[in-house]
Amino acid sequence: MEVTIGKTRAKASPEVVKGHFPDKFKTMQCPITNVLDRISDKWSIHTIILLGKSEKLRFSELMKGIHGISQRMLTVTLRSLEEDGLVSRQVFAEIPPRVEYQLTDLGRSLLSQLIHLSEWASENMTKIFESRERYKTEKV
Amino acid sequence: MEVTIGKTRAKASPEVVKGHFPDKFKTMQCPITNVLDRISDKWSIHTIILLGKSEKLRFSELMKGIHGISQRMLTVTLRSLEEDGLVSRQVFAEIPPRVEYQLTDLGRSLLSQLIHLSEWASENMTKIFESRERYKTEKV
DNA sequence: CCGTATCCCGACGGATACTG
DNA sequence: CAGTATCCGTCGGGATACGG
Numbered sequence: 001m002e003v004t005i006g007k008t009r010a011k012a013s014p015e016v017v018k019g020h021f022p023d024k025f026k027t028m029q030c031p032i033t034n035v036l037d038r039i040s041d042k043w044s045i046h047t048i049i050l051l052g053k054s055e056k057l058r059f060s061e062l063m064k065g066i067h068g069i070s071q072r073m074l075t076v077t078l079r080s081l082e083e084d085g086l087v088s089r090q091v092f093a094e095i096p097p098r099v100e101y102q103l104t105d106l107g108r109s110l111l112s113q114l115i116h117l118s119e120w121a122s123e124n125m126t127k128i129f130e131s132r133e134r135y136k137t138e139k140v
Numbered sequence: 141m142e143v144t145i146g147k148t149r150a151k152a153s154p155e156v157v158k159g160h161f162p163d164k165f166k167t168m169q170c171p172i173t174n175v176l177d178r179i180s181d182k183w184s185i186h187t188i189i190l191l192g193k194s195e196k197l198r199f200s201e202l203m204k205g206i207h208g209i210s211q212r213m214l215t216v217t218l219r220s221l222e223e224d225g226l227v228s229r230q231v232f233a234e235i236p237p238r239v240e241y242q243l244t245d246l247g248r249s250l251l252s253q254l255i256h257l258s259e260w261a262s263e264n265m266t267k268i269f270e271s272r273e274r275y276k277t278e279k280v
Numbered sequence: 281c282c283g284t285a286t287c288c289c290g291a292c293g294g295a296t297a298c299t300g
Numbered sequence: 301c302a303g304t305a306t307c308c309g310t311c312g313g314g315a316t317a318c319g320g
Binding site for chain 1 (some may be wrong): 171172173174176177179180181182185186216222223224225226239246250251253256258260261262264265267268269270271272273274
């Protein structure tokens with residue numbers, strides 16, 4: 001597995017090469033990096049894991065389930081998950097409006113990976129915290 | 141597996157509750173979130189994967205291997221990986237100086253998780269890119 | 281209820297210059 | 301070589317207000 005990071009633009013104009021890279025160049029990065037960037041997003045991970053626990057969830061249910069997320073970030077997160085085909089969105093023409101989200105097959109296949117990752121985190125966080133403490137005191 | 145996101149401060153003073161949360165409160169988040177935050181960092185993932193390919197690597201070798209990273213971010217990344225006990229750092233008292241980094245056992249156990257994740261990414265990125273294209277055209 | 285639009289602050293991280 | 305220190309632009313994302 002070859003992972004190329006950074007911008008893989010062939011030959012950009014010099015004034016673009018220097019300085020910061022605008023958003024439009026992000027899509028031209030290494031594909032794996034590109035995909036991992038989305039996946040590794042904090043809110044995305046938790047949204048997917050939460051959706052994995054229930055078949056379908058409404059917007060407001062997700063808000064309650066993901067402690068600390070703002071309405072804006074939930075919307076943004078759900079849109080990009082939908083864009084990537086990981087989550088499906090169904091709007092009901094009712095009053096009051098109802099919108100239901102659920103994982104797609106692709107989303108569920110990612111879920112299992114994320115569960116492994118978060119299990120690793122929960123199994124090893126004690127070691128990590130101990131290591132941080134050790135590092136802190138050594139620094140003093 | 142219960143995942144609590146966000147700030148779990150019990151009762152902060154009102155003027156702190158409102159507005160942004162400074163760095164010092166990040167450590168008081170949910171442990172799993174806390175650990176995942178570090179792990180899901182773009183540069184950390186690639187540093188770990190690169191270190192997984194070789195037994196030991198020098199600072200300059202890592203610089204070359206991780207395309208696009210700055211000296212500053214490599215230093216910062218390596219320090220936090222060392223702090224978390226995922227990477228070990230060995231300094232040789234030579235002129236010119238030599239510093240070698242390698243994964244710890246903990247780091248290697250994380251590596252296998254990350255490899256699974258990036259294999260998932262490379263297996264499914266076509267689907268994801270197709271989905272993004274579809275989304276884009278639907279939006280028009 | 282489920283968003284979108286706007287404002288705005290502060291963290292992230294690149295560029296650069298300097299050391300042991 | 302392997303960093304550290306500083307400056308500073310960019311942008312993620314919270315708060316808020318409003319729309320269908």
